[in-house]
Amino acid sequence: xxxxxxxxxxxxxxxxxxxxxxxxxxxxxxxxxxxxxxxxxxxxxxxxxxxxxxxxxxxxxxxxxxxxxxxxxxxxxxxxxxxxxxxxxxxxxxxxxxxxxxxxxxxxxxxxxxxxxxxxxxxxxxxxxxxxxxxxxxxxxxxxxxxxxxxxxxxxxxxxxxxxxxxxxxxxxxxxxxxxxxxxxxxxxxxxxxxxxxxxxxxxxxxxxxxxxxxxxxxxxxxxxxxxxxxxxx
Amino acid sequence: xxxxxxxxxxxxxxxxxxxxxxxxxxxxxxxxxxxxxxxxxxxxxxxxxxxxxxxxxxxxxxxxxxxxxxxxxxxxxxxxxxxxxxxxxxxxxxxxxxxxxxxxxxxxxxxxxxxxxxxxxxxxxxxxxxxxxxxxxxxxxxxxxxxxxxxxxxxxxxxxxxxxxxxxxxxxxxxxxxxxxxxxxxxxxxxxxxxxxxxxxxxxxxxxxxxxxxxxxxxxxxxxxxxxxxxxxxxxxxxxxxxxxxxxxxxxxxxxxxxx
Numbered sequence: 001x002x003x004x005x006x007x008x009x010x011x012x013x014x015x016x017x018x019x020x021x022x023x024x025x026x027x028x029x030x031x032x033x034x035x036x037x038x039x040x041x042x043x044x045x046x047x048x049x050x051x052x053x054x055x056x057x058x059x060x061x062x063x064x065x066x067x068x069x070x071x072x073x074x075x076x077x078x079x080x081x082x083x084x085x086x087x088x089x090x091x092x093x094x095x096x097x098x099x100x101x102x103x104x105x106x107x108x109x110x111x112x113x114x115x116x117x118x119x120x121x122x123x124x125x126x127x128x129x130x131x132x133x134x135x136x137x138x139x140x141x142x143x144x145x146x147x148x149x150x151x152x153x154x155x156x157x158x159x160x161x162x163x164x165x166x167x168x169x170x171x172x173x174x175x176x177x178x179x180x181x182x183x184x185x186x187x188x189x190x191x192x193x194x195x196x197x198x199x200x201x202x203x204x205x206x207x208x209x210x211x212x213x214x215x216x217x218x219x220x221x222x223x224x225x226x227x228x229x230x231x232x233x234x
Numbered sequence: 235x236x237x238x239x240x241x242x243x244x245x246x247x248x249x250x251x252x253x254x255x256x257x258x259x260x261x262x263x264x265x266x267x268x269x270x271x272x273x274x275x276x277x278x279x280x281x282x283x284x285x286x287x288x289x290x291x292x293x294x295x296x297x298x299x300x301x302x303x304x305x306x307x308x309x310x311x312x313x314x315x316x317x318x319x320x321x322x323x324x325x326x327x328x329x330x331x332x333x334x335x336x337x338x339x340x341x342x343x344x345x346x347x348x349x350x351x352x353x354x355x356x357x358x359x360x361x362x363x364x365x366x367x368x369x370x371x372x373x374x375x376x377x378x379x380x381x382x383x384x385x386x387x388x389x390x391x392x393x394x395x396x397x398x399x400x401x402x403x404x405x406x407x408x409x410x411x412x413x414x415x416x417x418x419x420x421x422x423x424x425x426x427x428x429x430x431x432x433x434x435x436x437x438x439x440x441x442x443x444x445x446x447x448x449x450x451x452x453x454x455x456x457x458x459x460x461x462x463x464x465x466x467x468x469x470x471x472x473x474x475x476x477x478x479x480x481x482x483x484x485x486x487x488x489x490x491x492x493x494x
Binding site: 004005006007008009010013028031032035039040042043044045046047048049050051053054055057087088091092094095097098099100101104105106160164178181182185186196199200203204207208211212215 | 239240260261264265267268269276301309311312315316318345349352353354355356357359360361363364369372381382384385387388389390391392393394395396398399400403423424426427428430431433434435437438440441442444445448
């Protein structure tokens with residue numbers, strides 16, 4: 001769910017930059033710290049970012065016939081945590097704006113807020129909480145990724161409704177009726193899309209566990225015990 | 235996804251121009267366009283930027299129109315919602331549906347038209363930059379700013395690997411398609427999953443190899459690039475200032491003009 005260039009009026013695009021910049025700076029601080037400790041992480045994060053970009057430019061098989069693309073941010077949040085994901089998301093969004101004309105520069109703050117910050121953060125929180133209560137790993141990944149997409153889409157609808165409330169002036173009822181309209185229209189593509197992306201990510205994780213489980217151990221996503229248990233269950 | 239805008243930027247005659255000048259033109263257009271309350275200024279900006287892209291950057295008109303239409307789906311849906319829900323004023327037309335009154339007011343329609351104009355002008359400014367400036371040139375700009383090195387390193391390596399993985403993904407997709415891997419919904423889903431996995435694993439191994447090979451060439455956390463200098467010529471300054479003045483004058487005189 002990208003908001004396109006020029007779509008958000010003042011002061012909303014500036015406000016979303018004000019929201020996003022501190023989080024991105026925190027993400028960069030975390031990234032710098034991580035890079036100082038483990039220098040080999042730089043190329044790994046770079047290829048992971050490129051993977052997110054390629055994944056997000058692939059068309060998903062869609063039930064409704066509309067074109068839908070995965071965002072990949074839920075998967076990144078599960079693998080790297082939300083702070084680093086926000087920085088990767090920023091780079092991916094800049095590239096998407098420049099190469100594919102998805103999104104834009106003045107709306108970058110808003111797009112980073114929805115796709116790079118709030119969505120991954122909620123997905124990560126959910127993933128951690130569900131892992132604590134021993135939810136099945138694949139179900140957890142599926143739900144976390146789908147949740148990331150849904151949260152992203154709700155945040156985007158909120159951003160649009162705040163900028164364009166019903167009745168012209170920003171009131172609670174105007175915001176709500178405009179939010180309902182945006183959310184309802186985008187739900188037709190976003191609800192099935194999130195389910196598809198969640199299922200796809202869970203499938204990818206299943207293959208990764210089968211073929212290269214040690215990778216997930218290195219990333220501290222899973223322990224080797226869990227990998228063995230998951231392999232044993234198949 | 236066959237080609238991305240960066241491919242055209244590499245062949246653009248404007249590639250040789252000063253990066254800061256191009257960025258200034260783009261940001262100026264985006265900011266003025268988005269702050270305008272009348273659809274006239276964004277329209278002038280869009281016109282100037284499109285002429286600059288097609289005339290100076292030698293982008294084929296058909297391609298330009300095609301990429302300009304890319305965001306059409308999202309933009310049109312959102313503009314219709316804004317027209318119906320936002321704004322006040324006298325109602326132009328409306329209808330009843332499920333006991334609800336849906337109507338387009340003059341305020342809503344004006345708002346929708348302004349947003350449409352702003353989006354078109356913003357997109358044309360963005361295209362001006364992305365169709366005339368390859369990403370490599372923008373890295374020089376990033377290096378001159380105060381972004382942390384690790385961020386720029388990751389951005390640069392990511393840029394390189396986007397093309398590598400895109401090619402791998404396309405190859406796998408062709409191979410899967412000729413084996414009827416996308417014949418129906420179930421198989422295409424399975425094929426997508428397999429492609430995503432092998433892409434992920436390959437990406438990861440590539441990253442590890444990249445680290446080893448860069449380390450063995452004394453990588454110390456920063457790429458050093460040799461930057462080509464593109465000085466700004468007087469004629470470019472004159473043309474750019476003329477454009478800025480024109481847009482600002484139009485912005486001032488049309489600030490209250492609405493179409494309806």
